[in-house]
Amino acid sequence: xxxxxxxxxxxxxxxxxxxELRETPTTGPSPRHTTASTPRSPLNVDLVDHLTRTVGEVxxxxxxxxxxxxxxxxxxxxxxxxxxxxxxxxxxxDRRYRDILIERHRLEHVMRLGYYEEVRKHPCPECGCWGxxxxxxxxxxxxxxxxxxxxxxxxxxxxxxxxxxxxxQRTEIWRRNAT
Ligand SMILES: [Zn+2]
Numbered sequence: 001x002x003x004x005x006x007x008x009x010x011x012x013x014x015x016x017x018x019x020e021l022r023e024t025p026t027t028g029p030s031p032r033h034t035t036a037s038t039p040r041s042p043l044n045v046d047l048v049d050h051l052t053r054t055v056g057e058v059x060x061x062x063x064x065x066x067x068x069x070x071x072x073x074x075x076x077x078x079x080x081x082x083x084x085x086x087x088x089x090x091x092x093x094d095r096r097y098r099d100i101l102i103e104r105h106r107l108e109h110v111m112r113l114g115y116y117e118e119v120r121k122h123p124c125p126e127c128g129c130w131g132x133x134x135x136x137x138x139x140x141x142x143x144x145x146x147x148x149x150x151x152x153x154x155x156x157x158x159x160x161x162x163x164x165x166x167x168x169q170r171t172e173i174w175r176r177n178a179t
Contacts, residue, residue, distance in 0.1 A: 006080035009102050012109030013054065014077035021047060050112065054105055058083050061098060065090045080105075096168060104164035111136070111160070122163045124148060126156050132163075 015021075022044060055072065058079055062069050066086040073082045080102055087098050110118045116134035123130055124143040131144035140157040148156050 005099075005106055006084055006102055009106035009109060010077040010080045012106060012113060013051075013079060014075075015113055016047065016109055017051060017076045022051070047112070050108070054108075055079065057101060057105075061094075061101065062086045065094050065098075096172075099168045099171075100161075100164050103167055104161050107160040107164060119163065122167060124156065125158060125162060125166050132158070 055076075059072060062083050069082075069086040073079060083098065083102070087094060090098065107118065111134060116136070119132045119134045119141040120130060122132060122141070124132055124145065127143060127145050127148040129143065129145045129148065132141040133144050135142050135157065138157065140159055141163060143156040143158075150156055
């Protein structure tokens with residue numbers, strides 16, 4: 001796992017954690033939106049949940065590997081560097097788990113920020129094409145290859161967890177072959 005991925009994940013997390021995005025949307029009738037038909041966005045509650053889950057997942061694994069890891073870093077963008085620092089001596093399985101988790105978080109953060117083209121950097125796990133497209137409503141990446149279908153004829157779709165695991169696996173194979 002490169003420091004690049006951790007750095008990108010940290011920067012995306014910092015953006016998501018900005019006050020404008022986090023601040024709770026209006027809970028009562030807003031003077032600017034007096035019509036009852038204006039839907040109230042659940043986005044920010046959802047975002048706060050996402051941030052809490054993100055930090056919780058990292059802290060839980062870091063402390064399982066390194067019980068004396070100490071407090072979380074003060075700046076949210078340092079979360080992943082802190083994570084790597086305290087899991088540097090972990091066994092292979094824990095390092096792989098960490099690398100997949102960081103890559104999955106990075107993808108989750110950038111999708112929330114709207115950088116959907118980021119899924120195009122991952123080949124489809126089934127057909128290998130570079131034509132994945134993000135479906136925000138379904139929260140999955142769809143393969144745009146018309147010949148790449150499930151046995152019942154549906155478009156294949158992938159979770160970010162699956163794409164992250166594939167990327168780490170490919171990186172490991174590449175590294176093994178390069179030595
Ligand atoms: Zn495909």
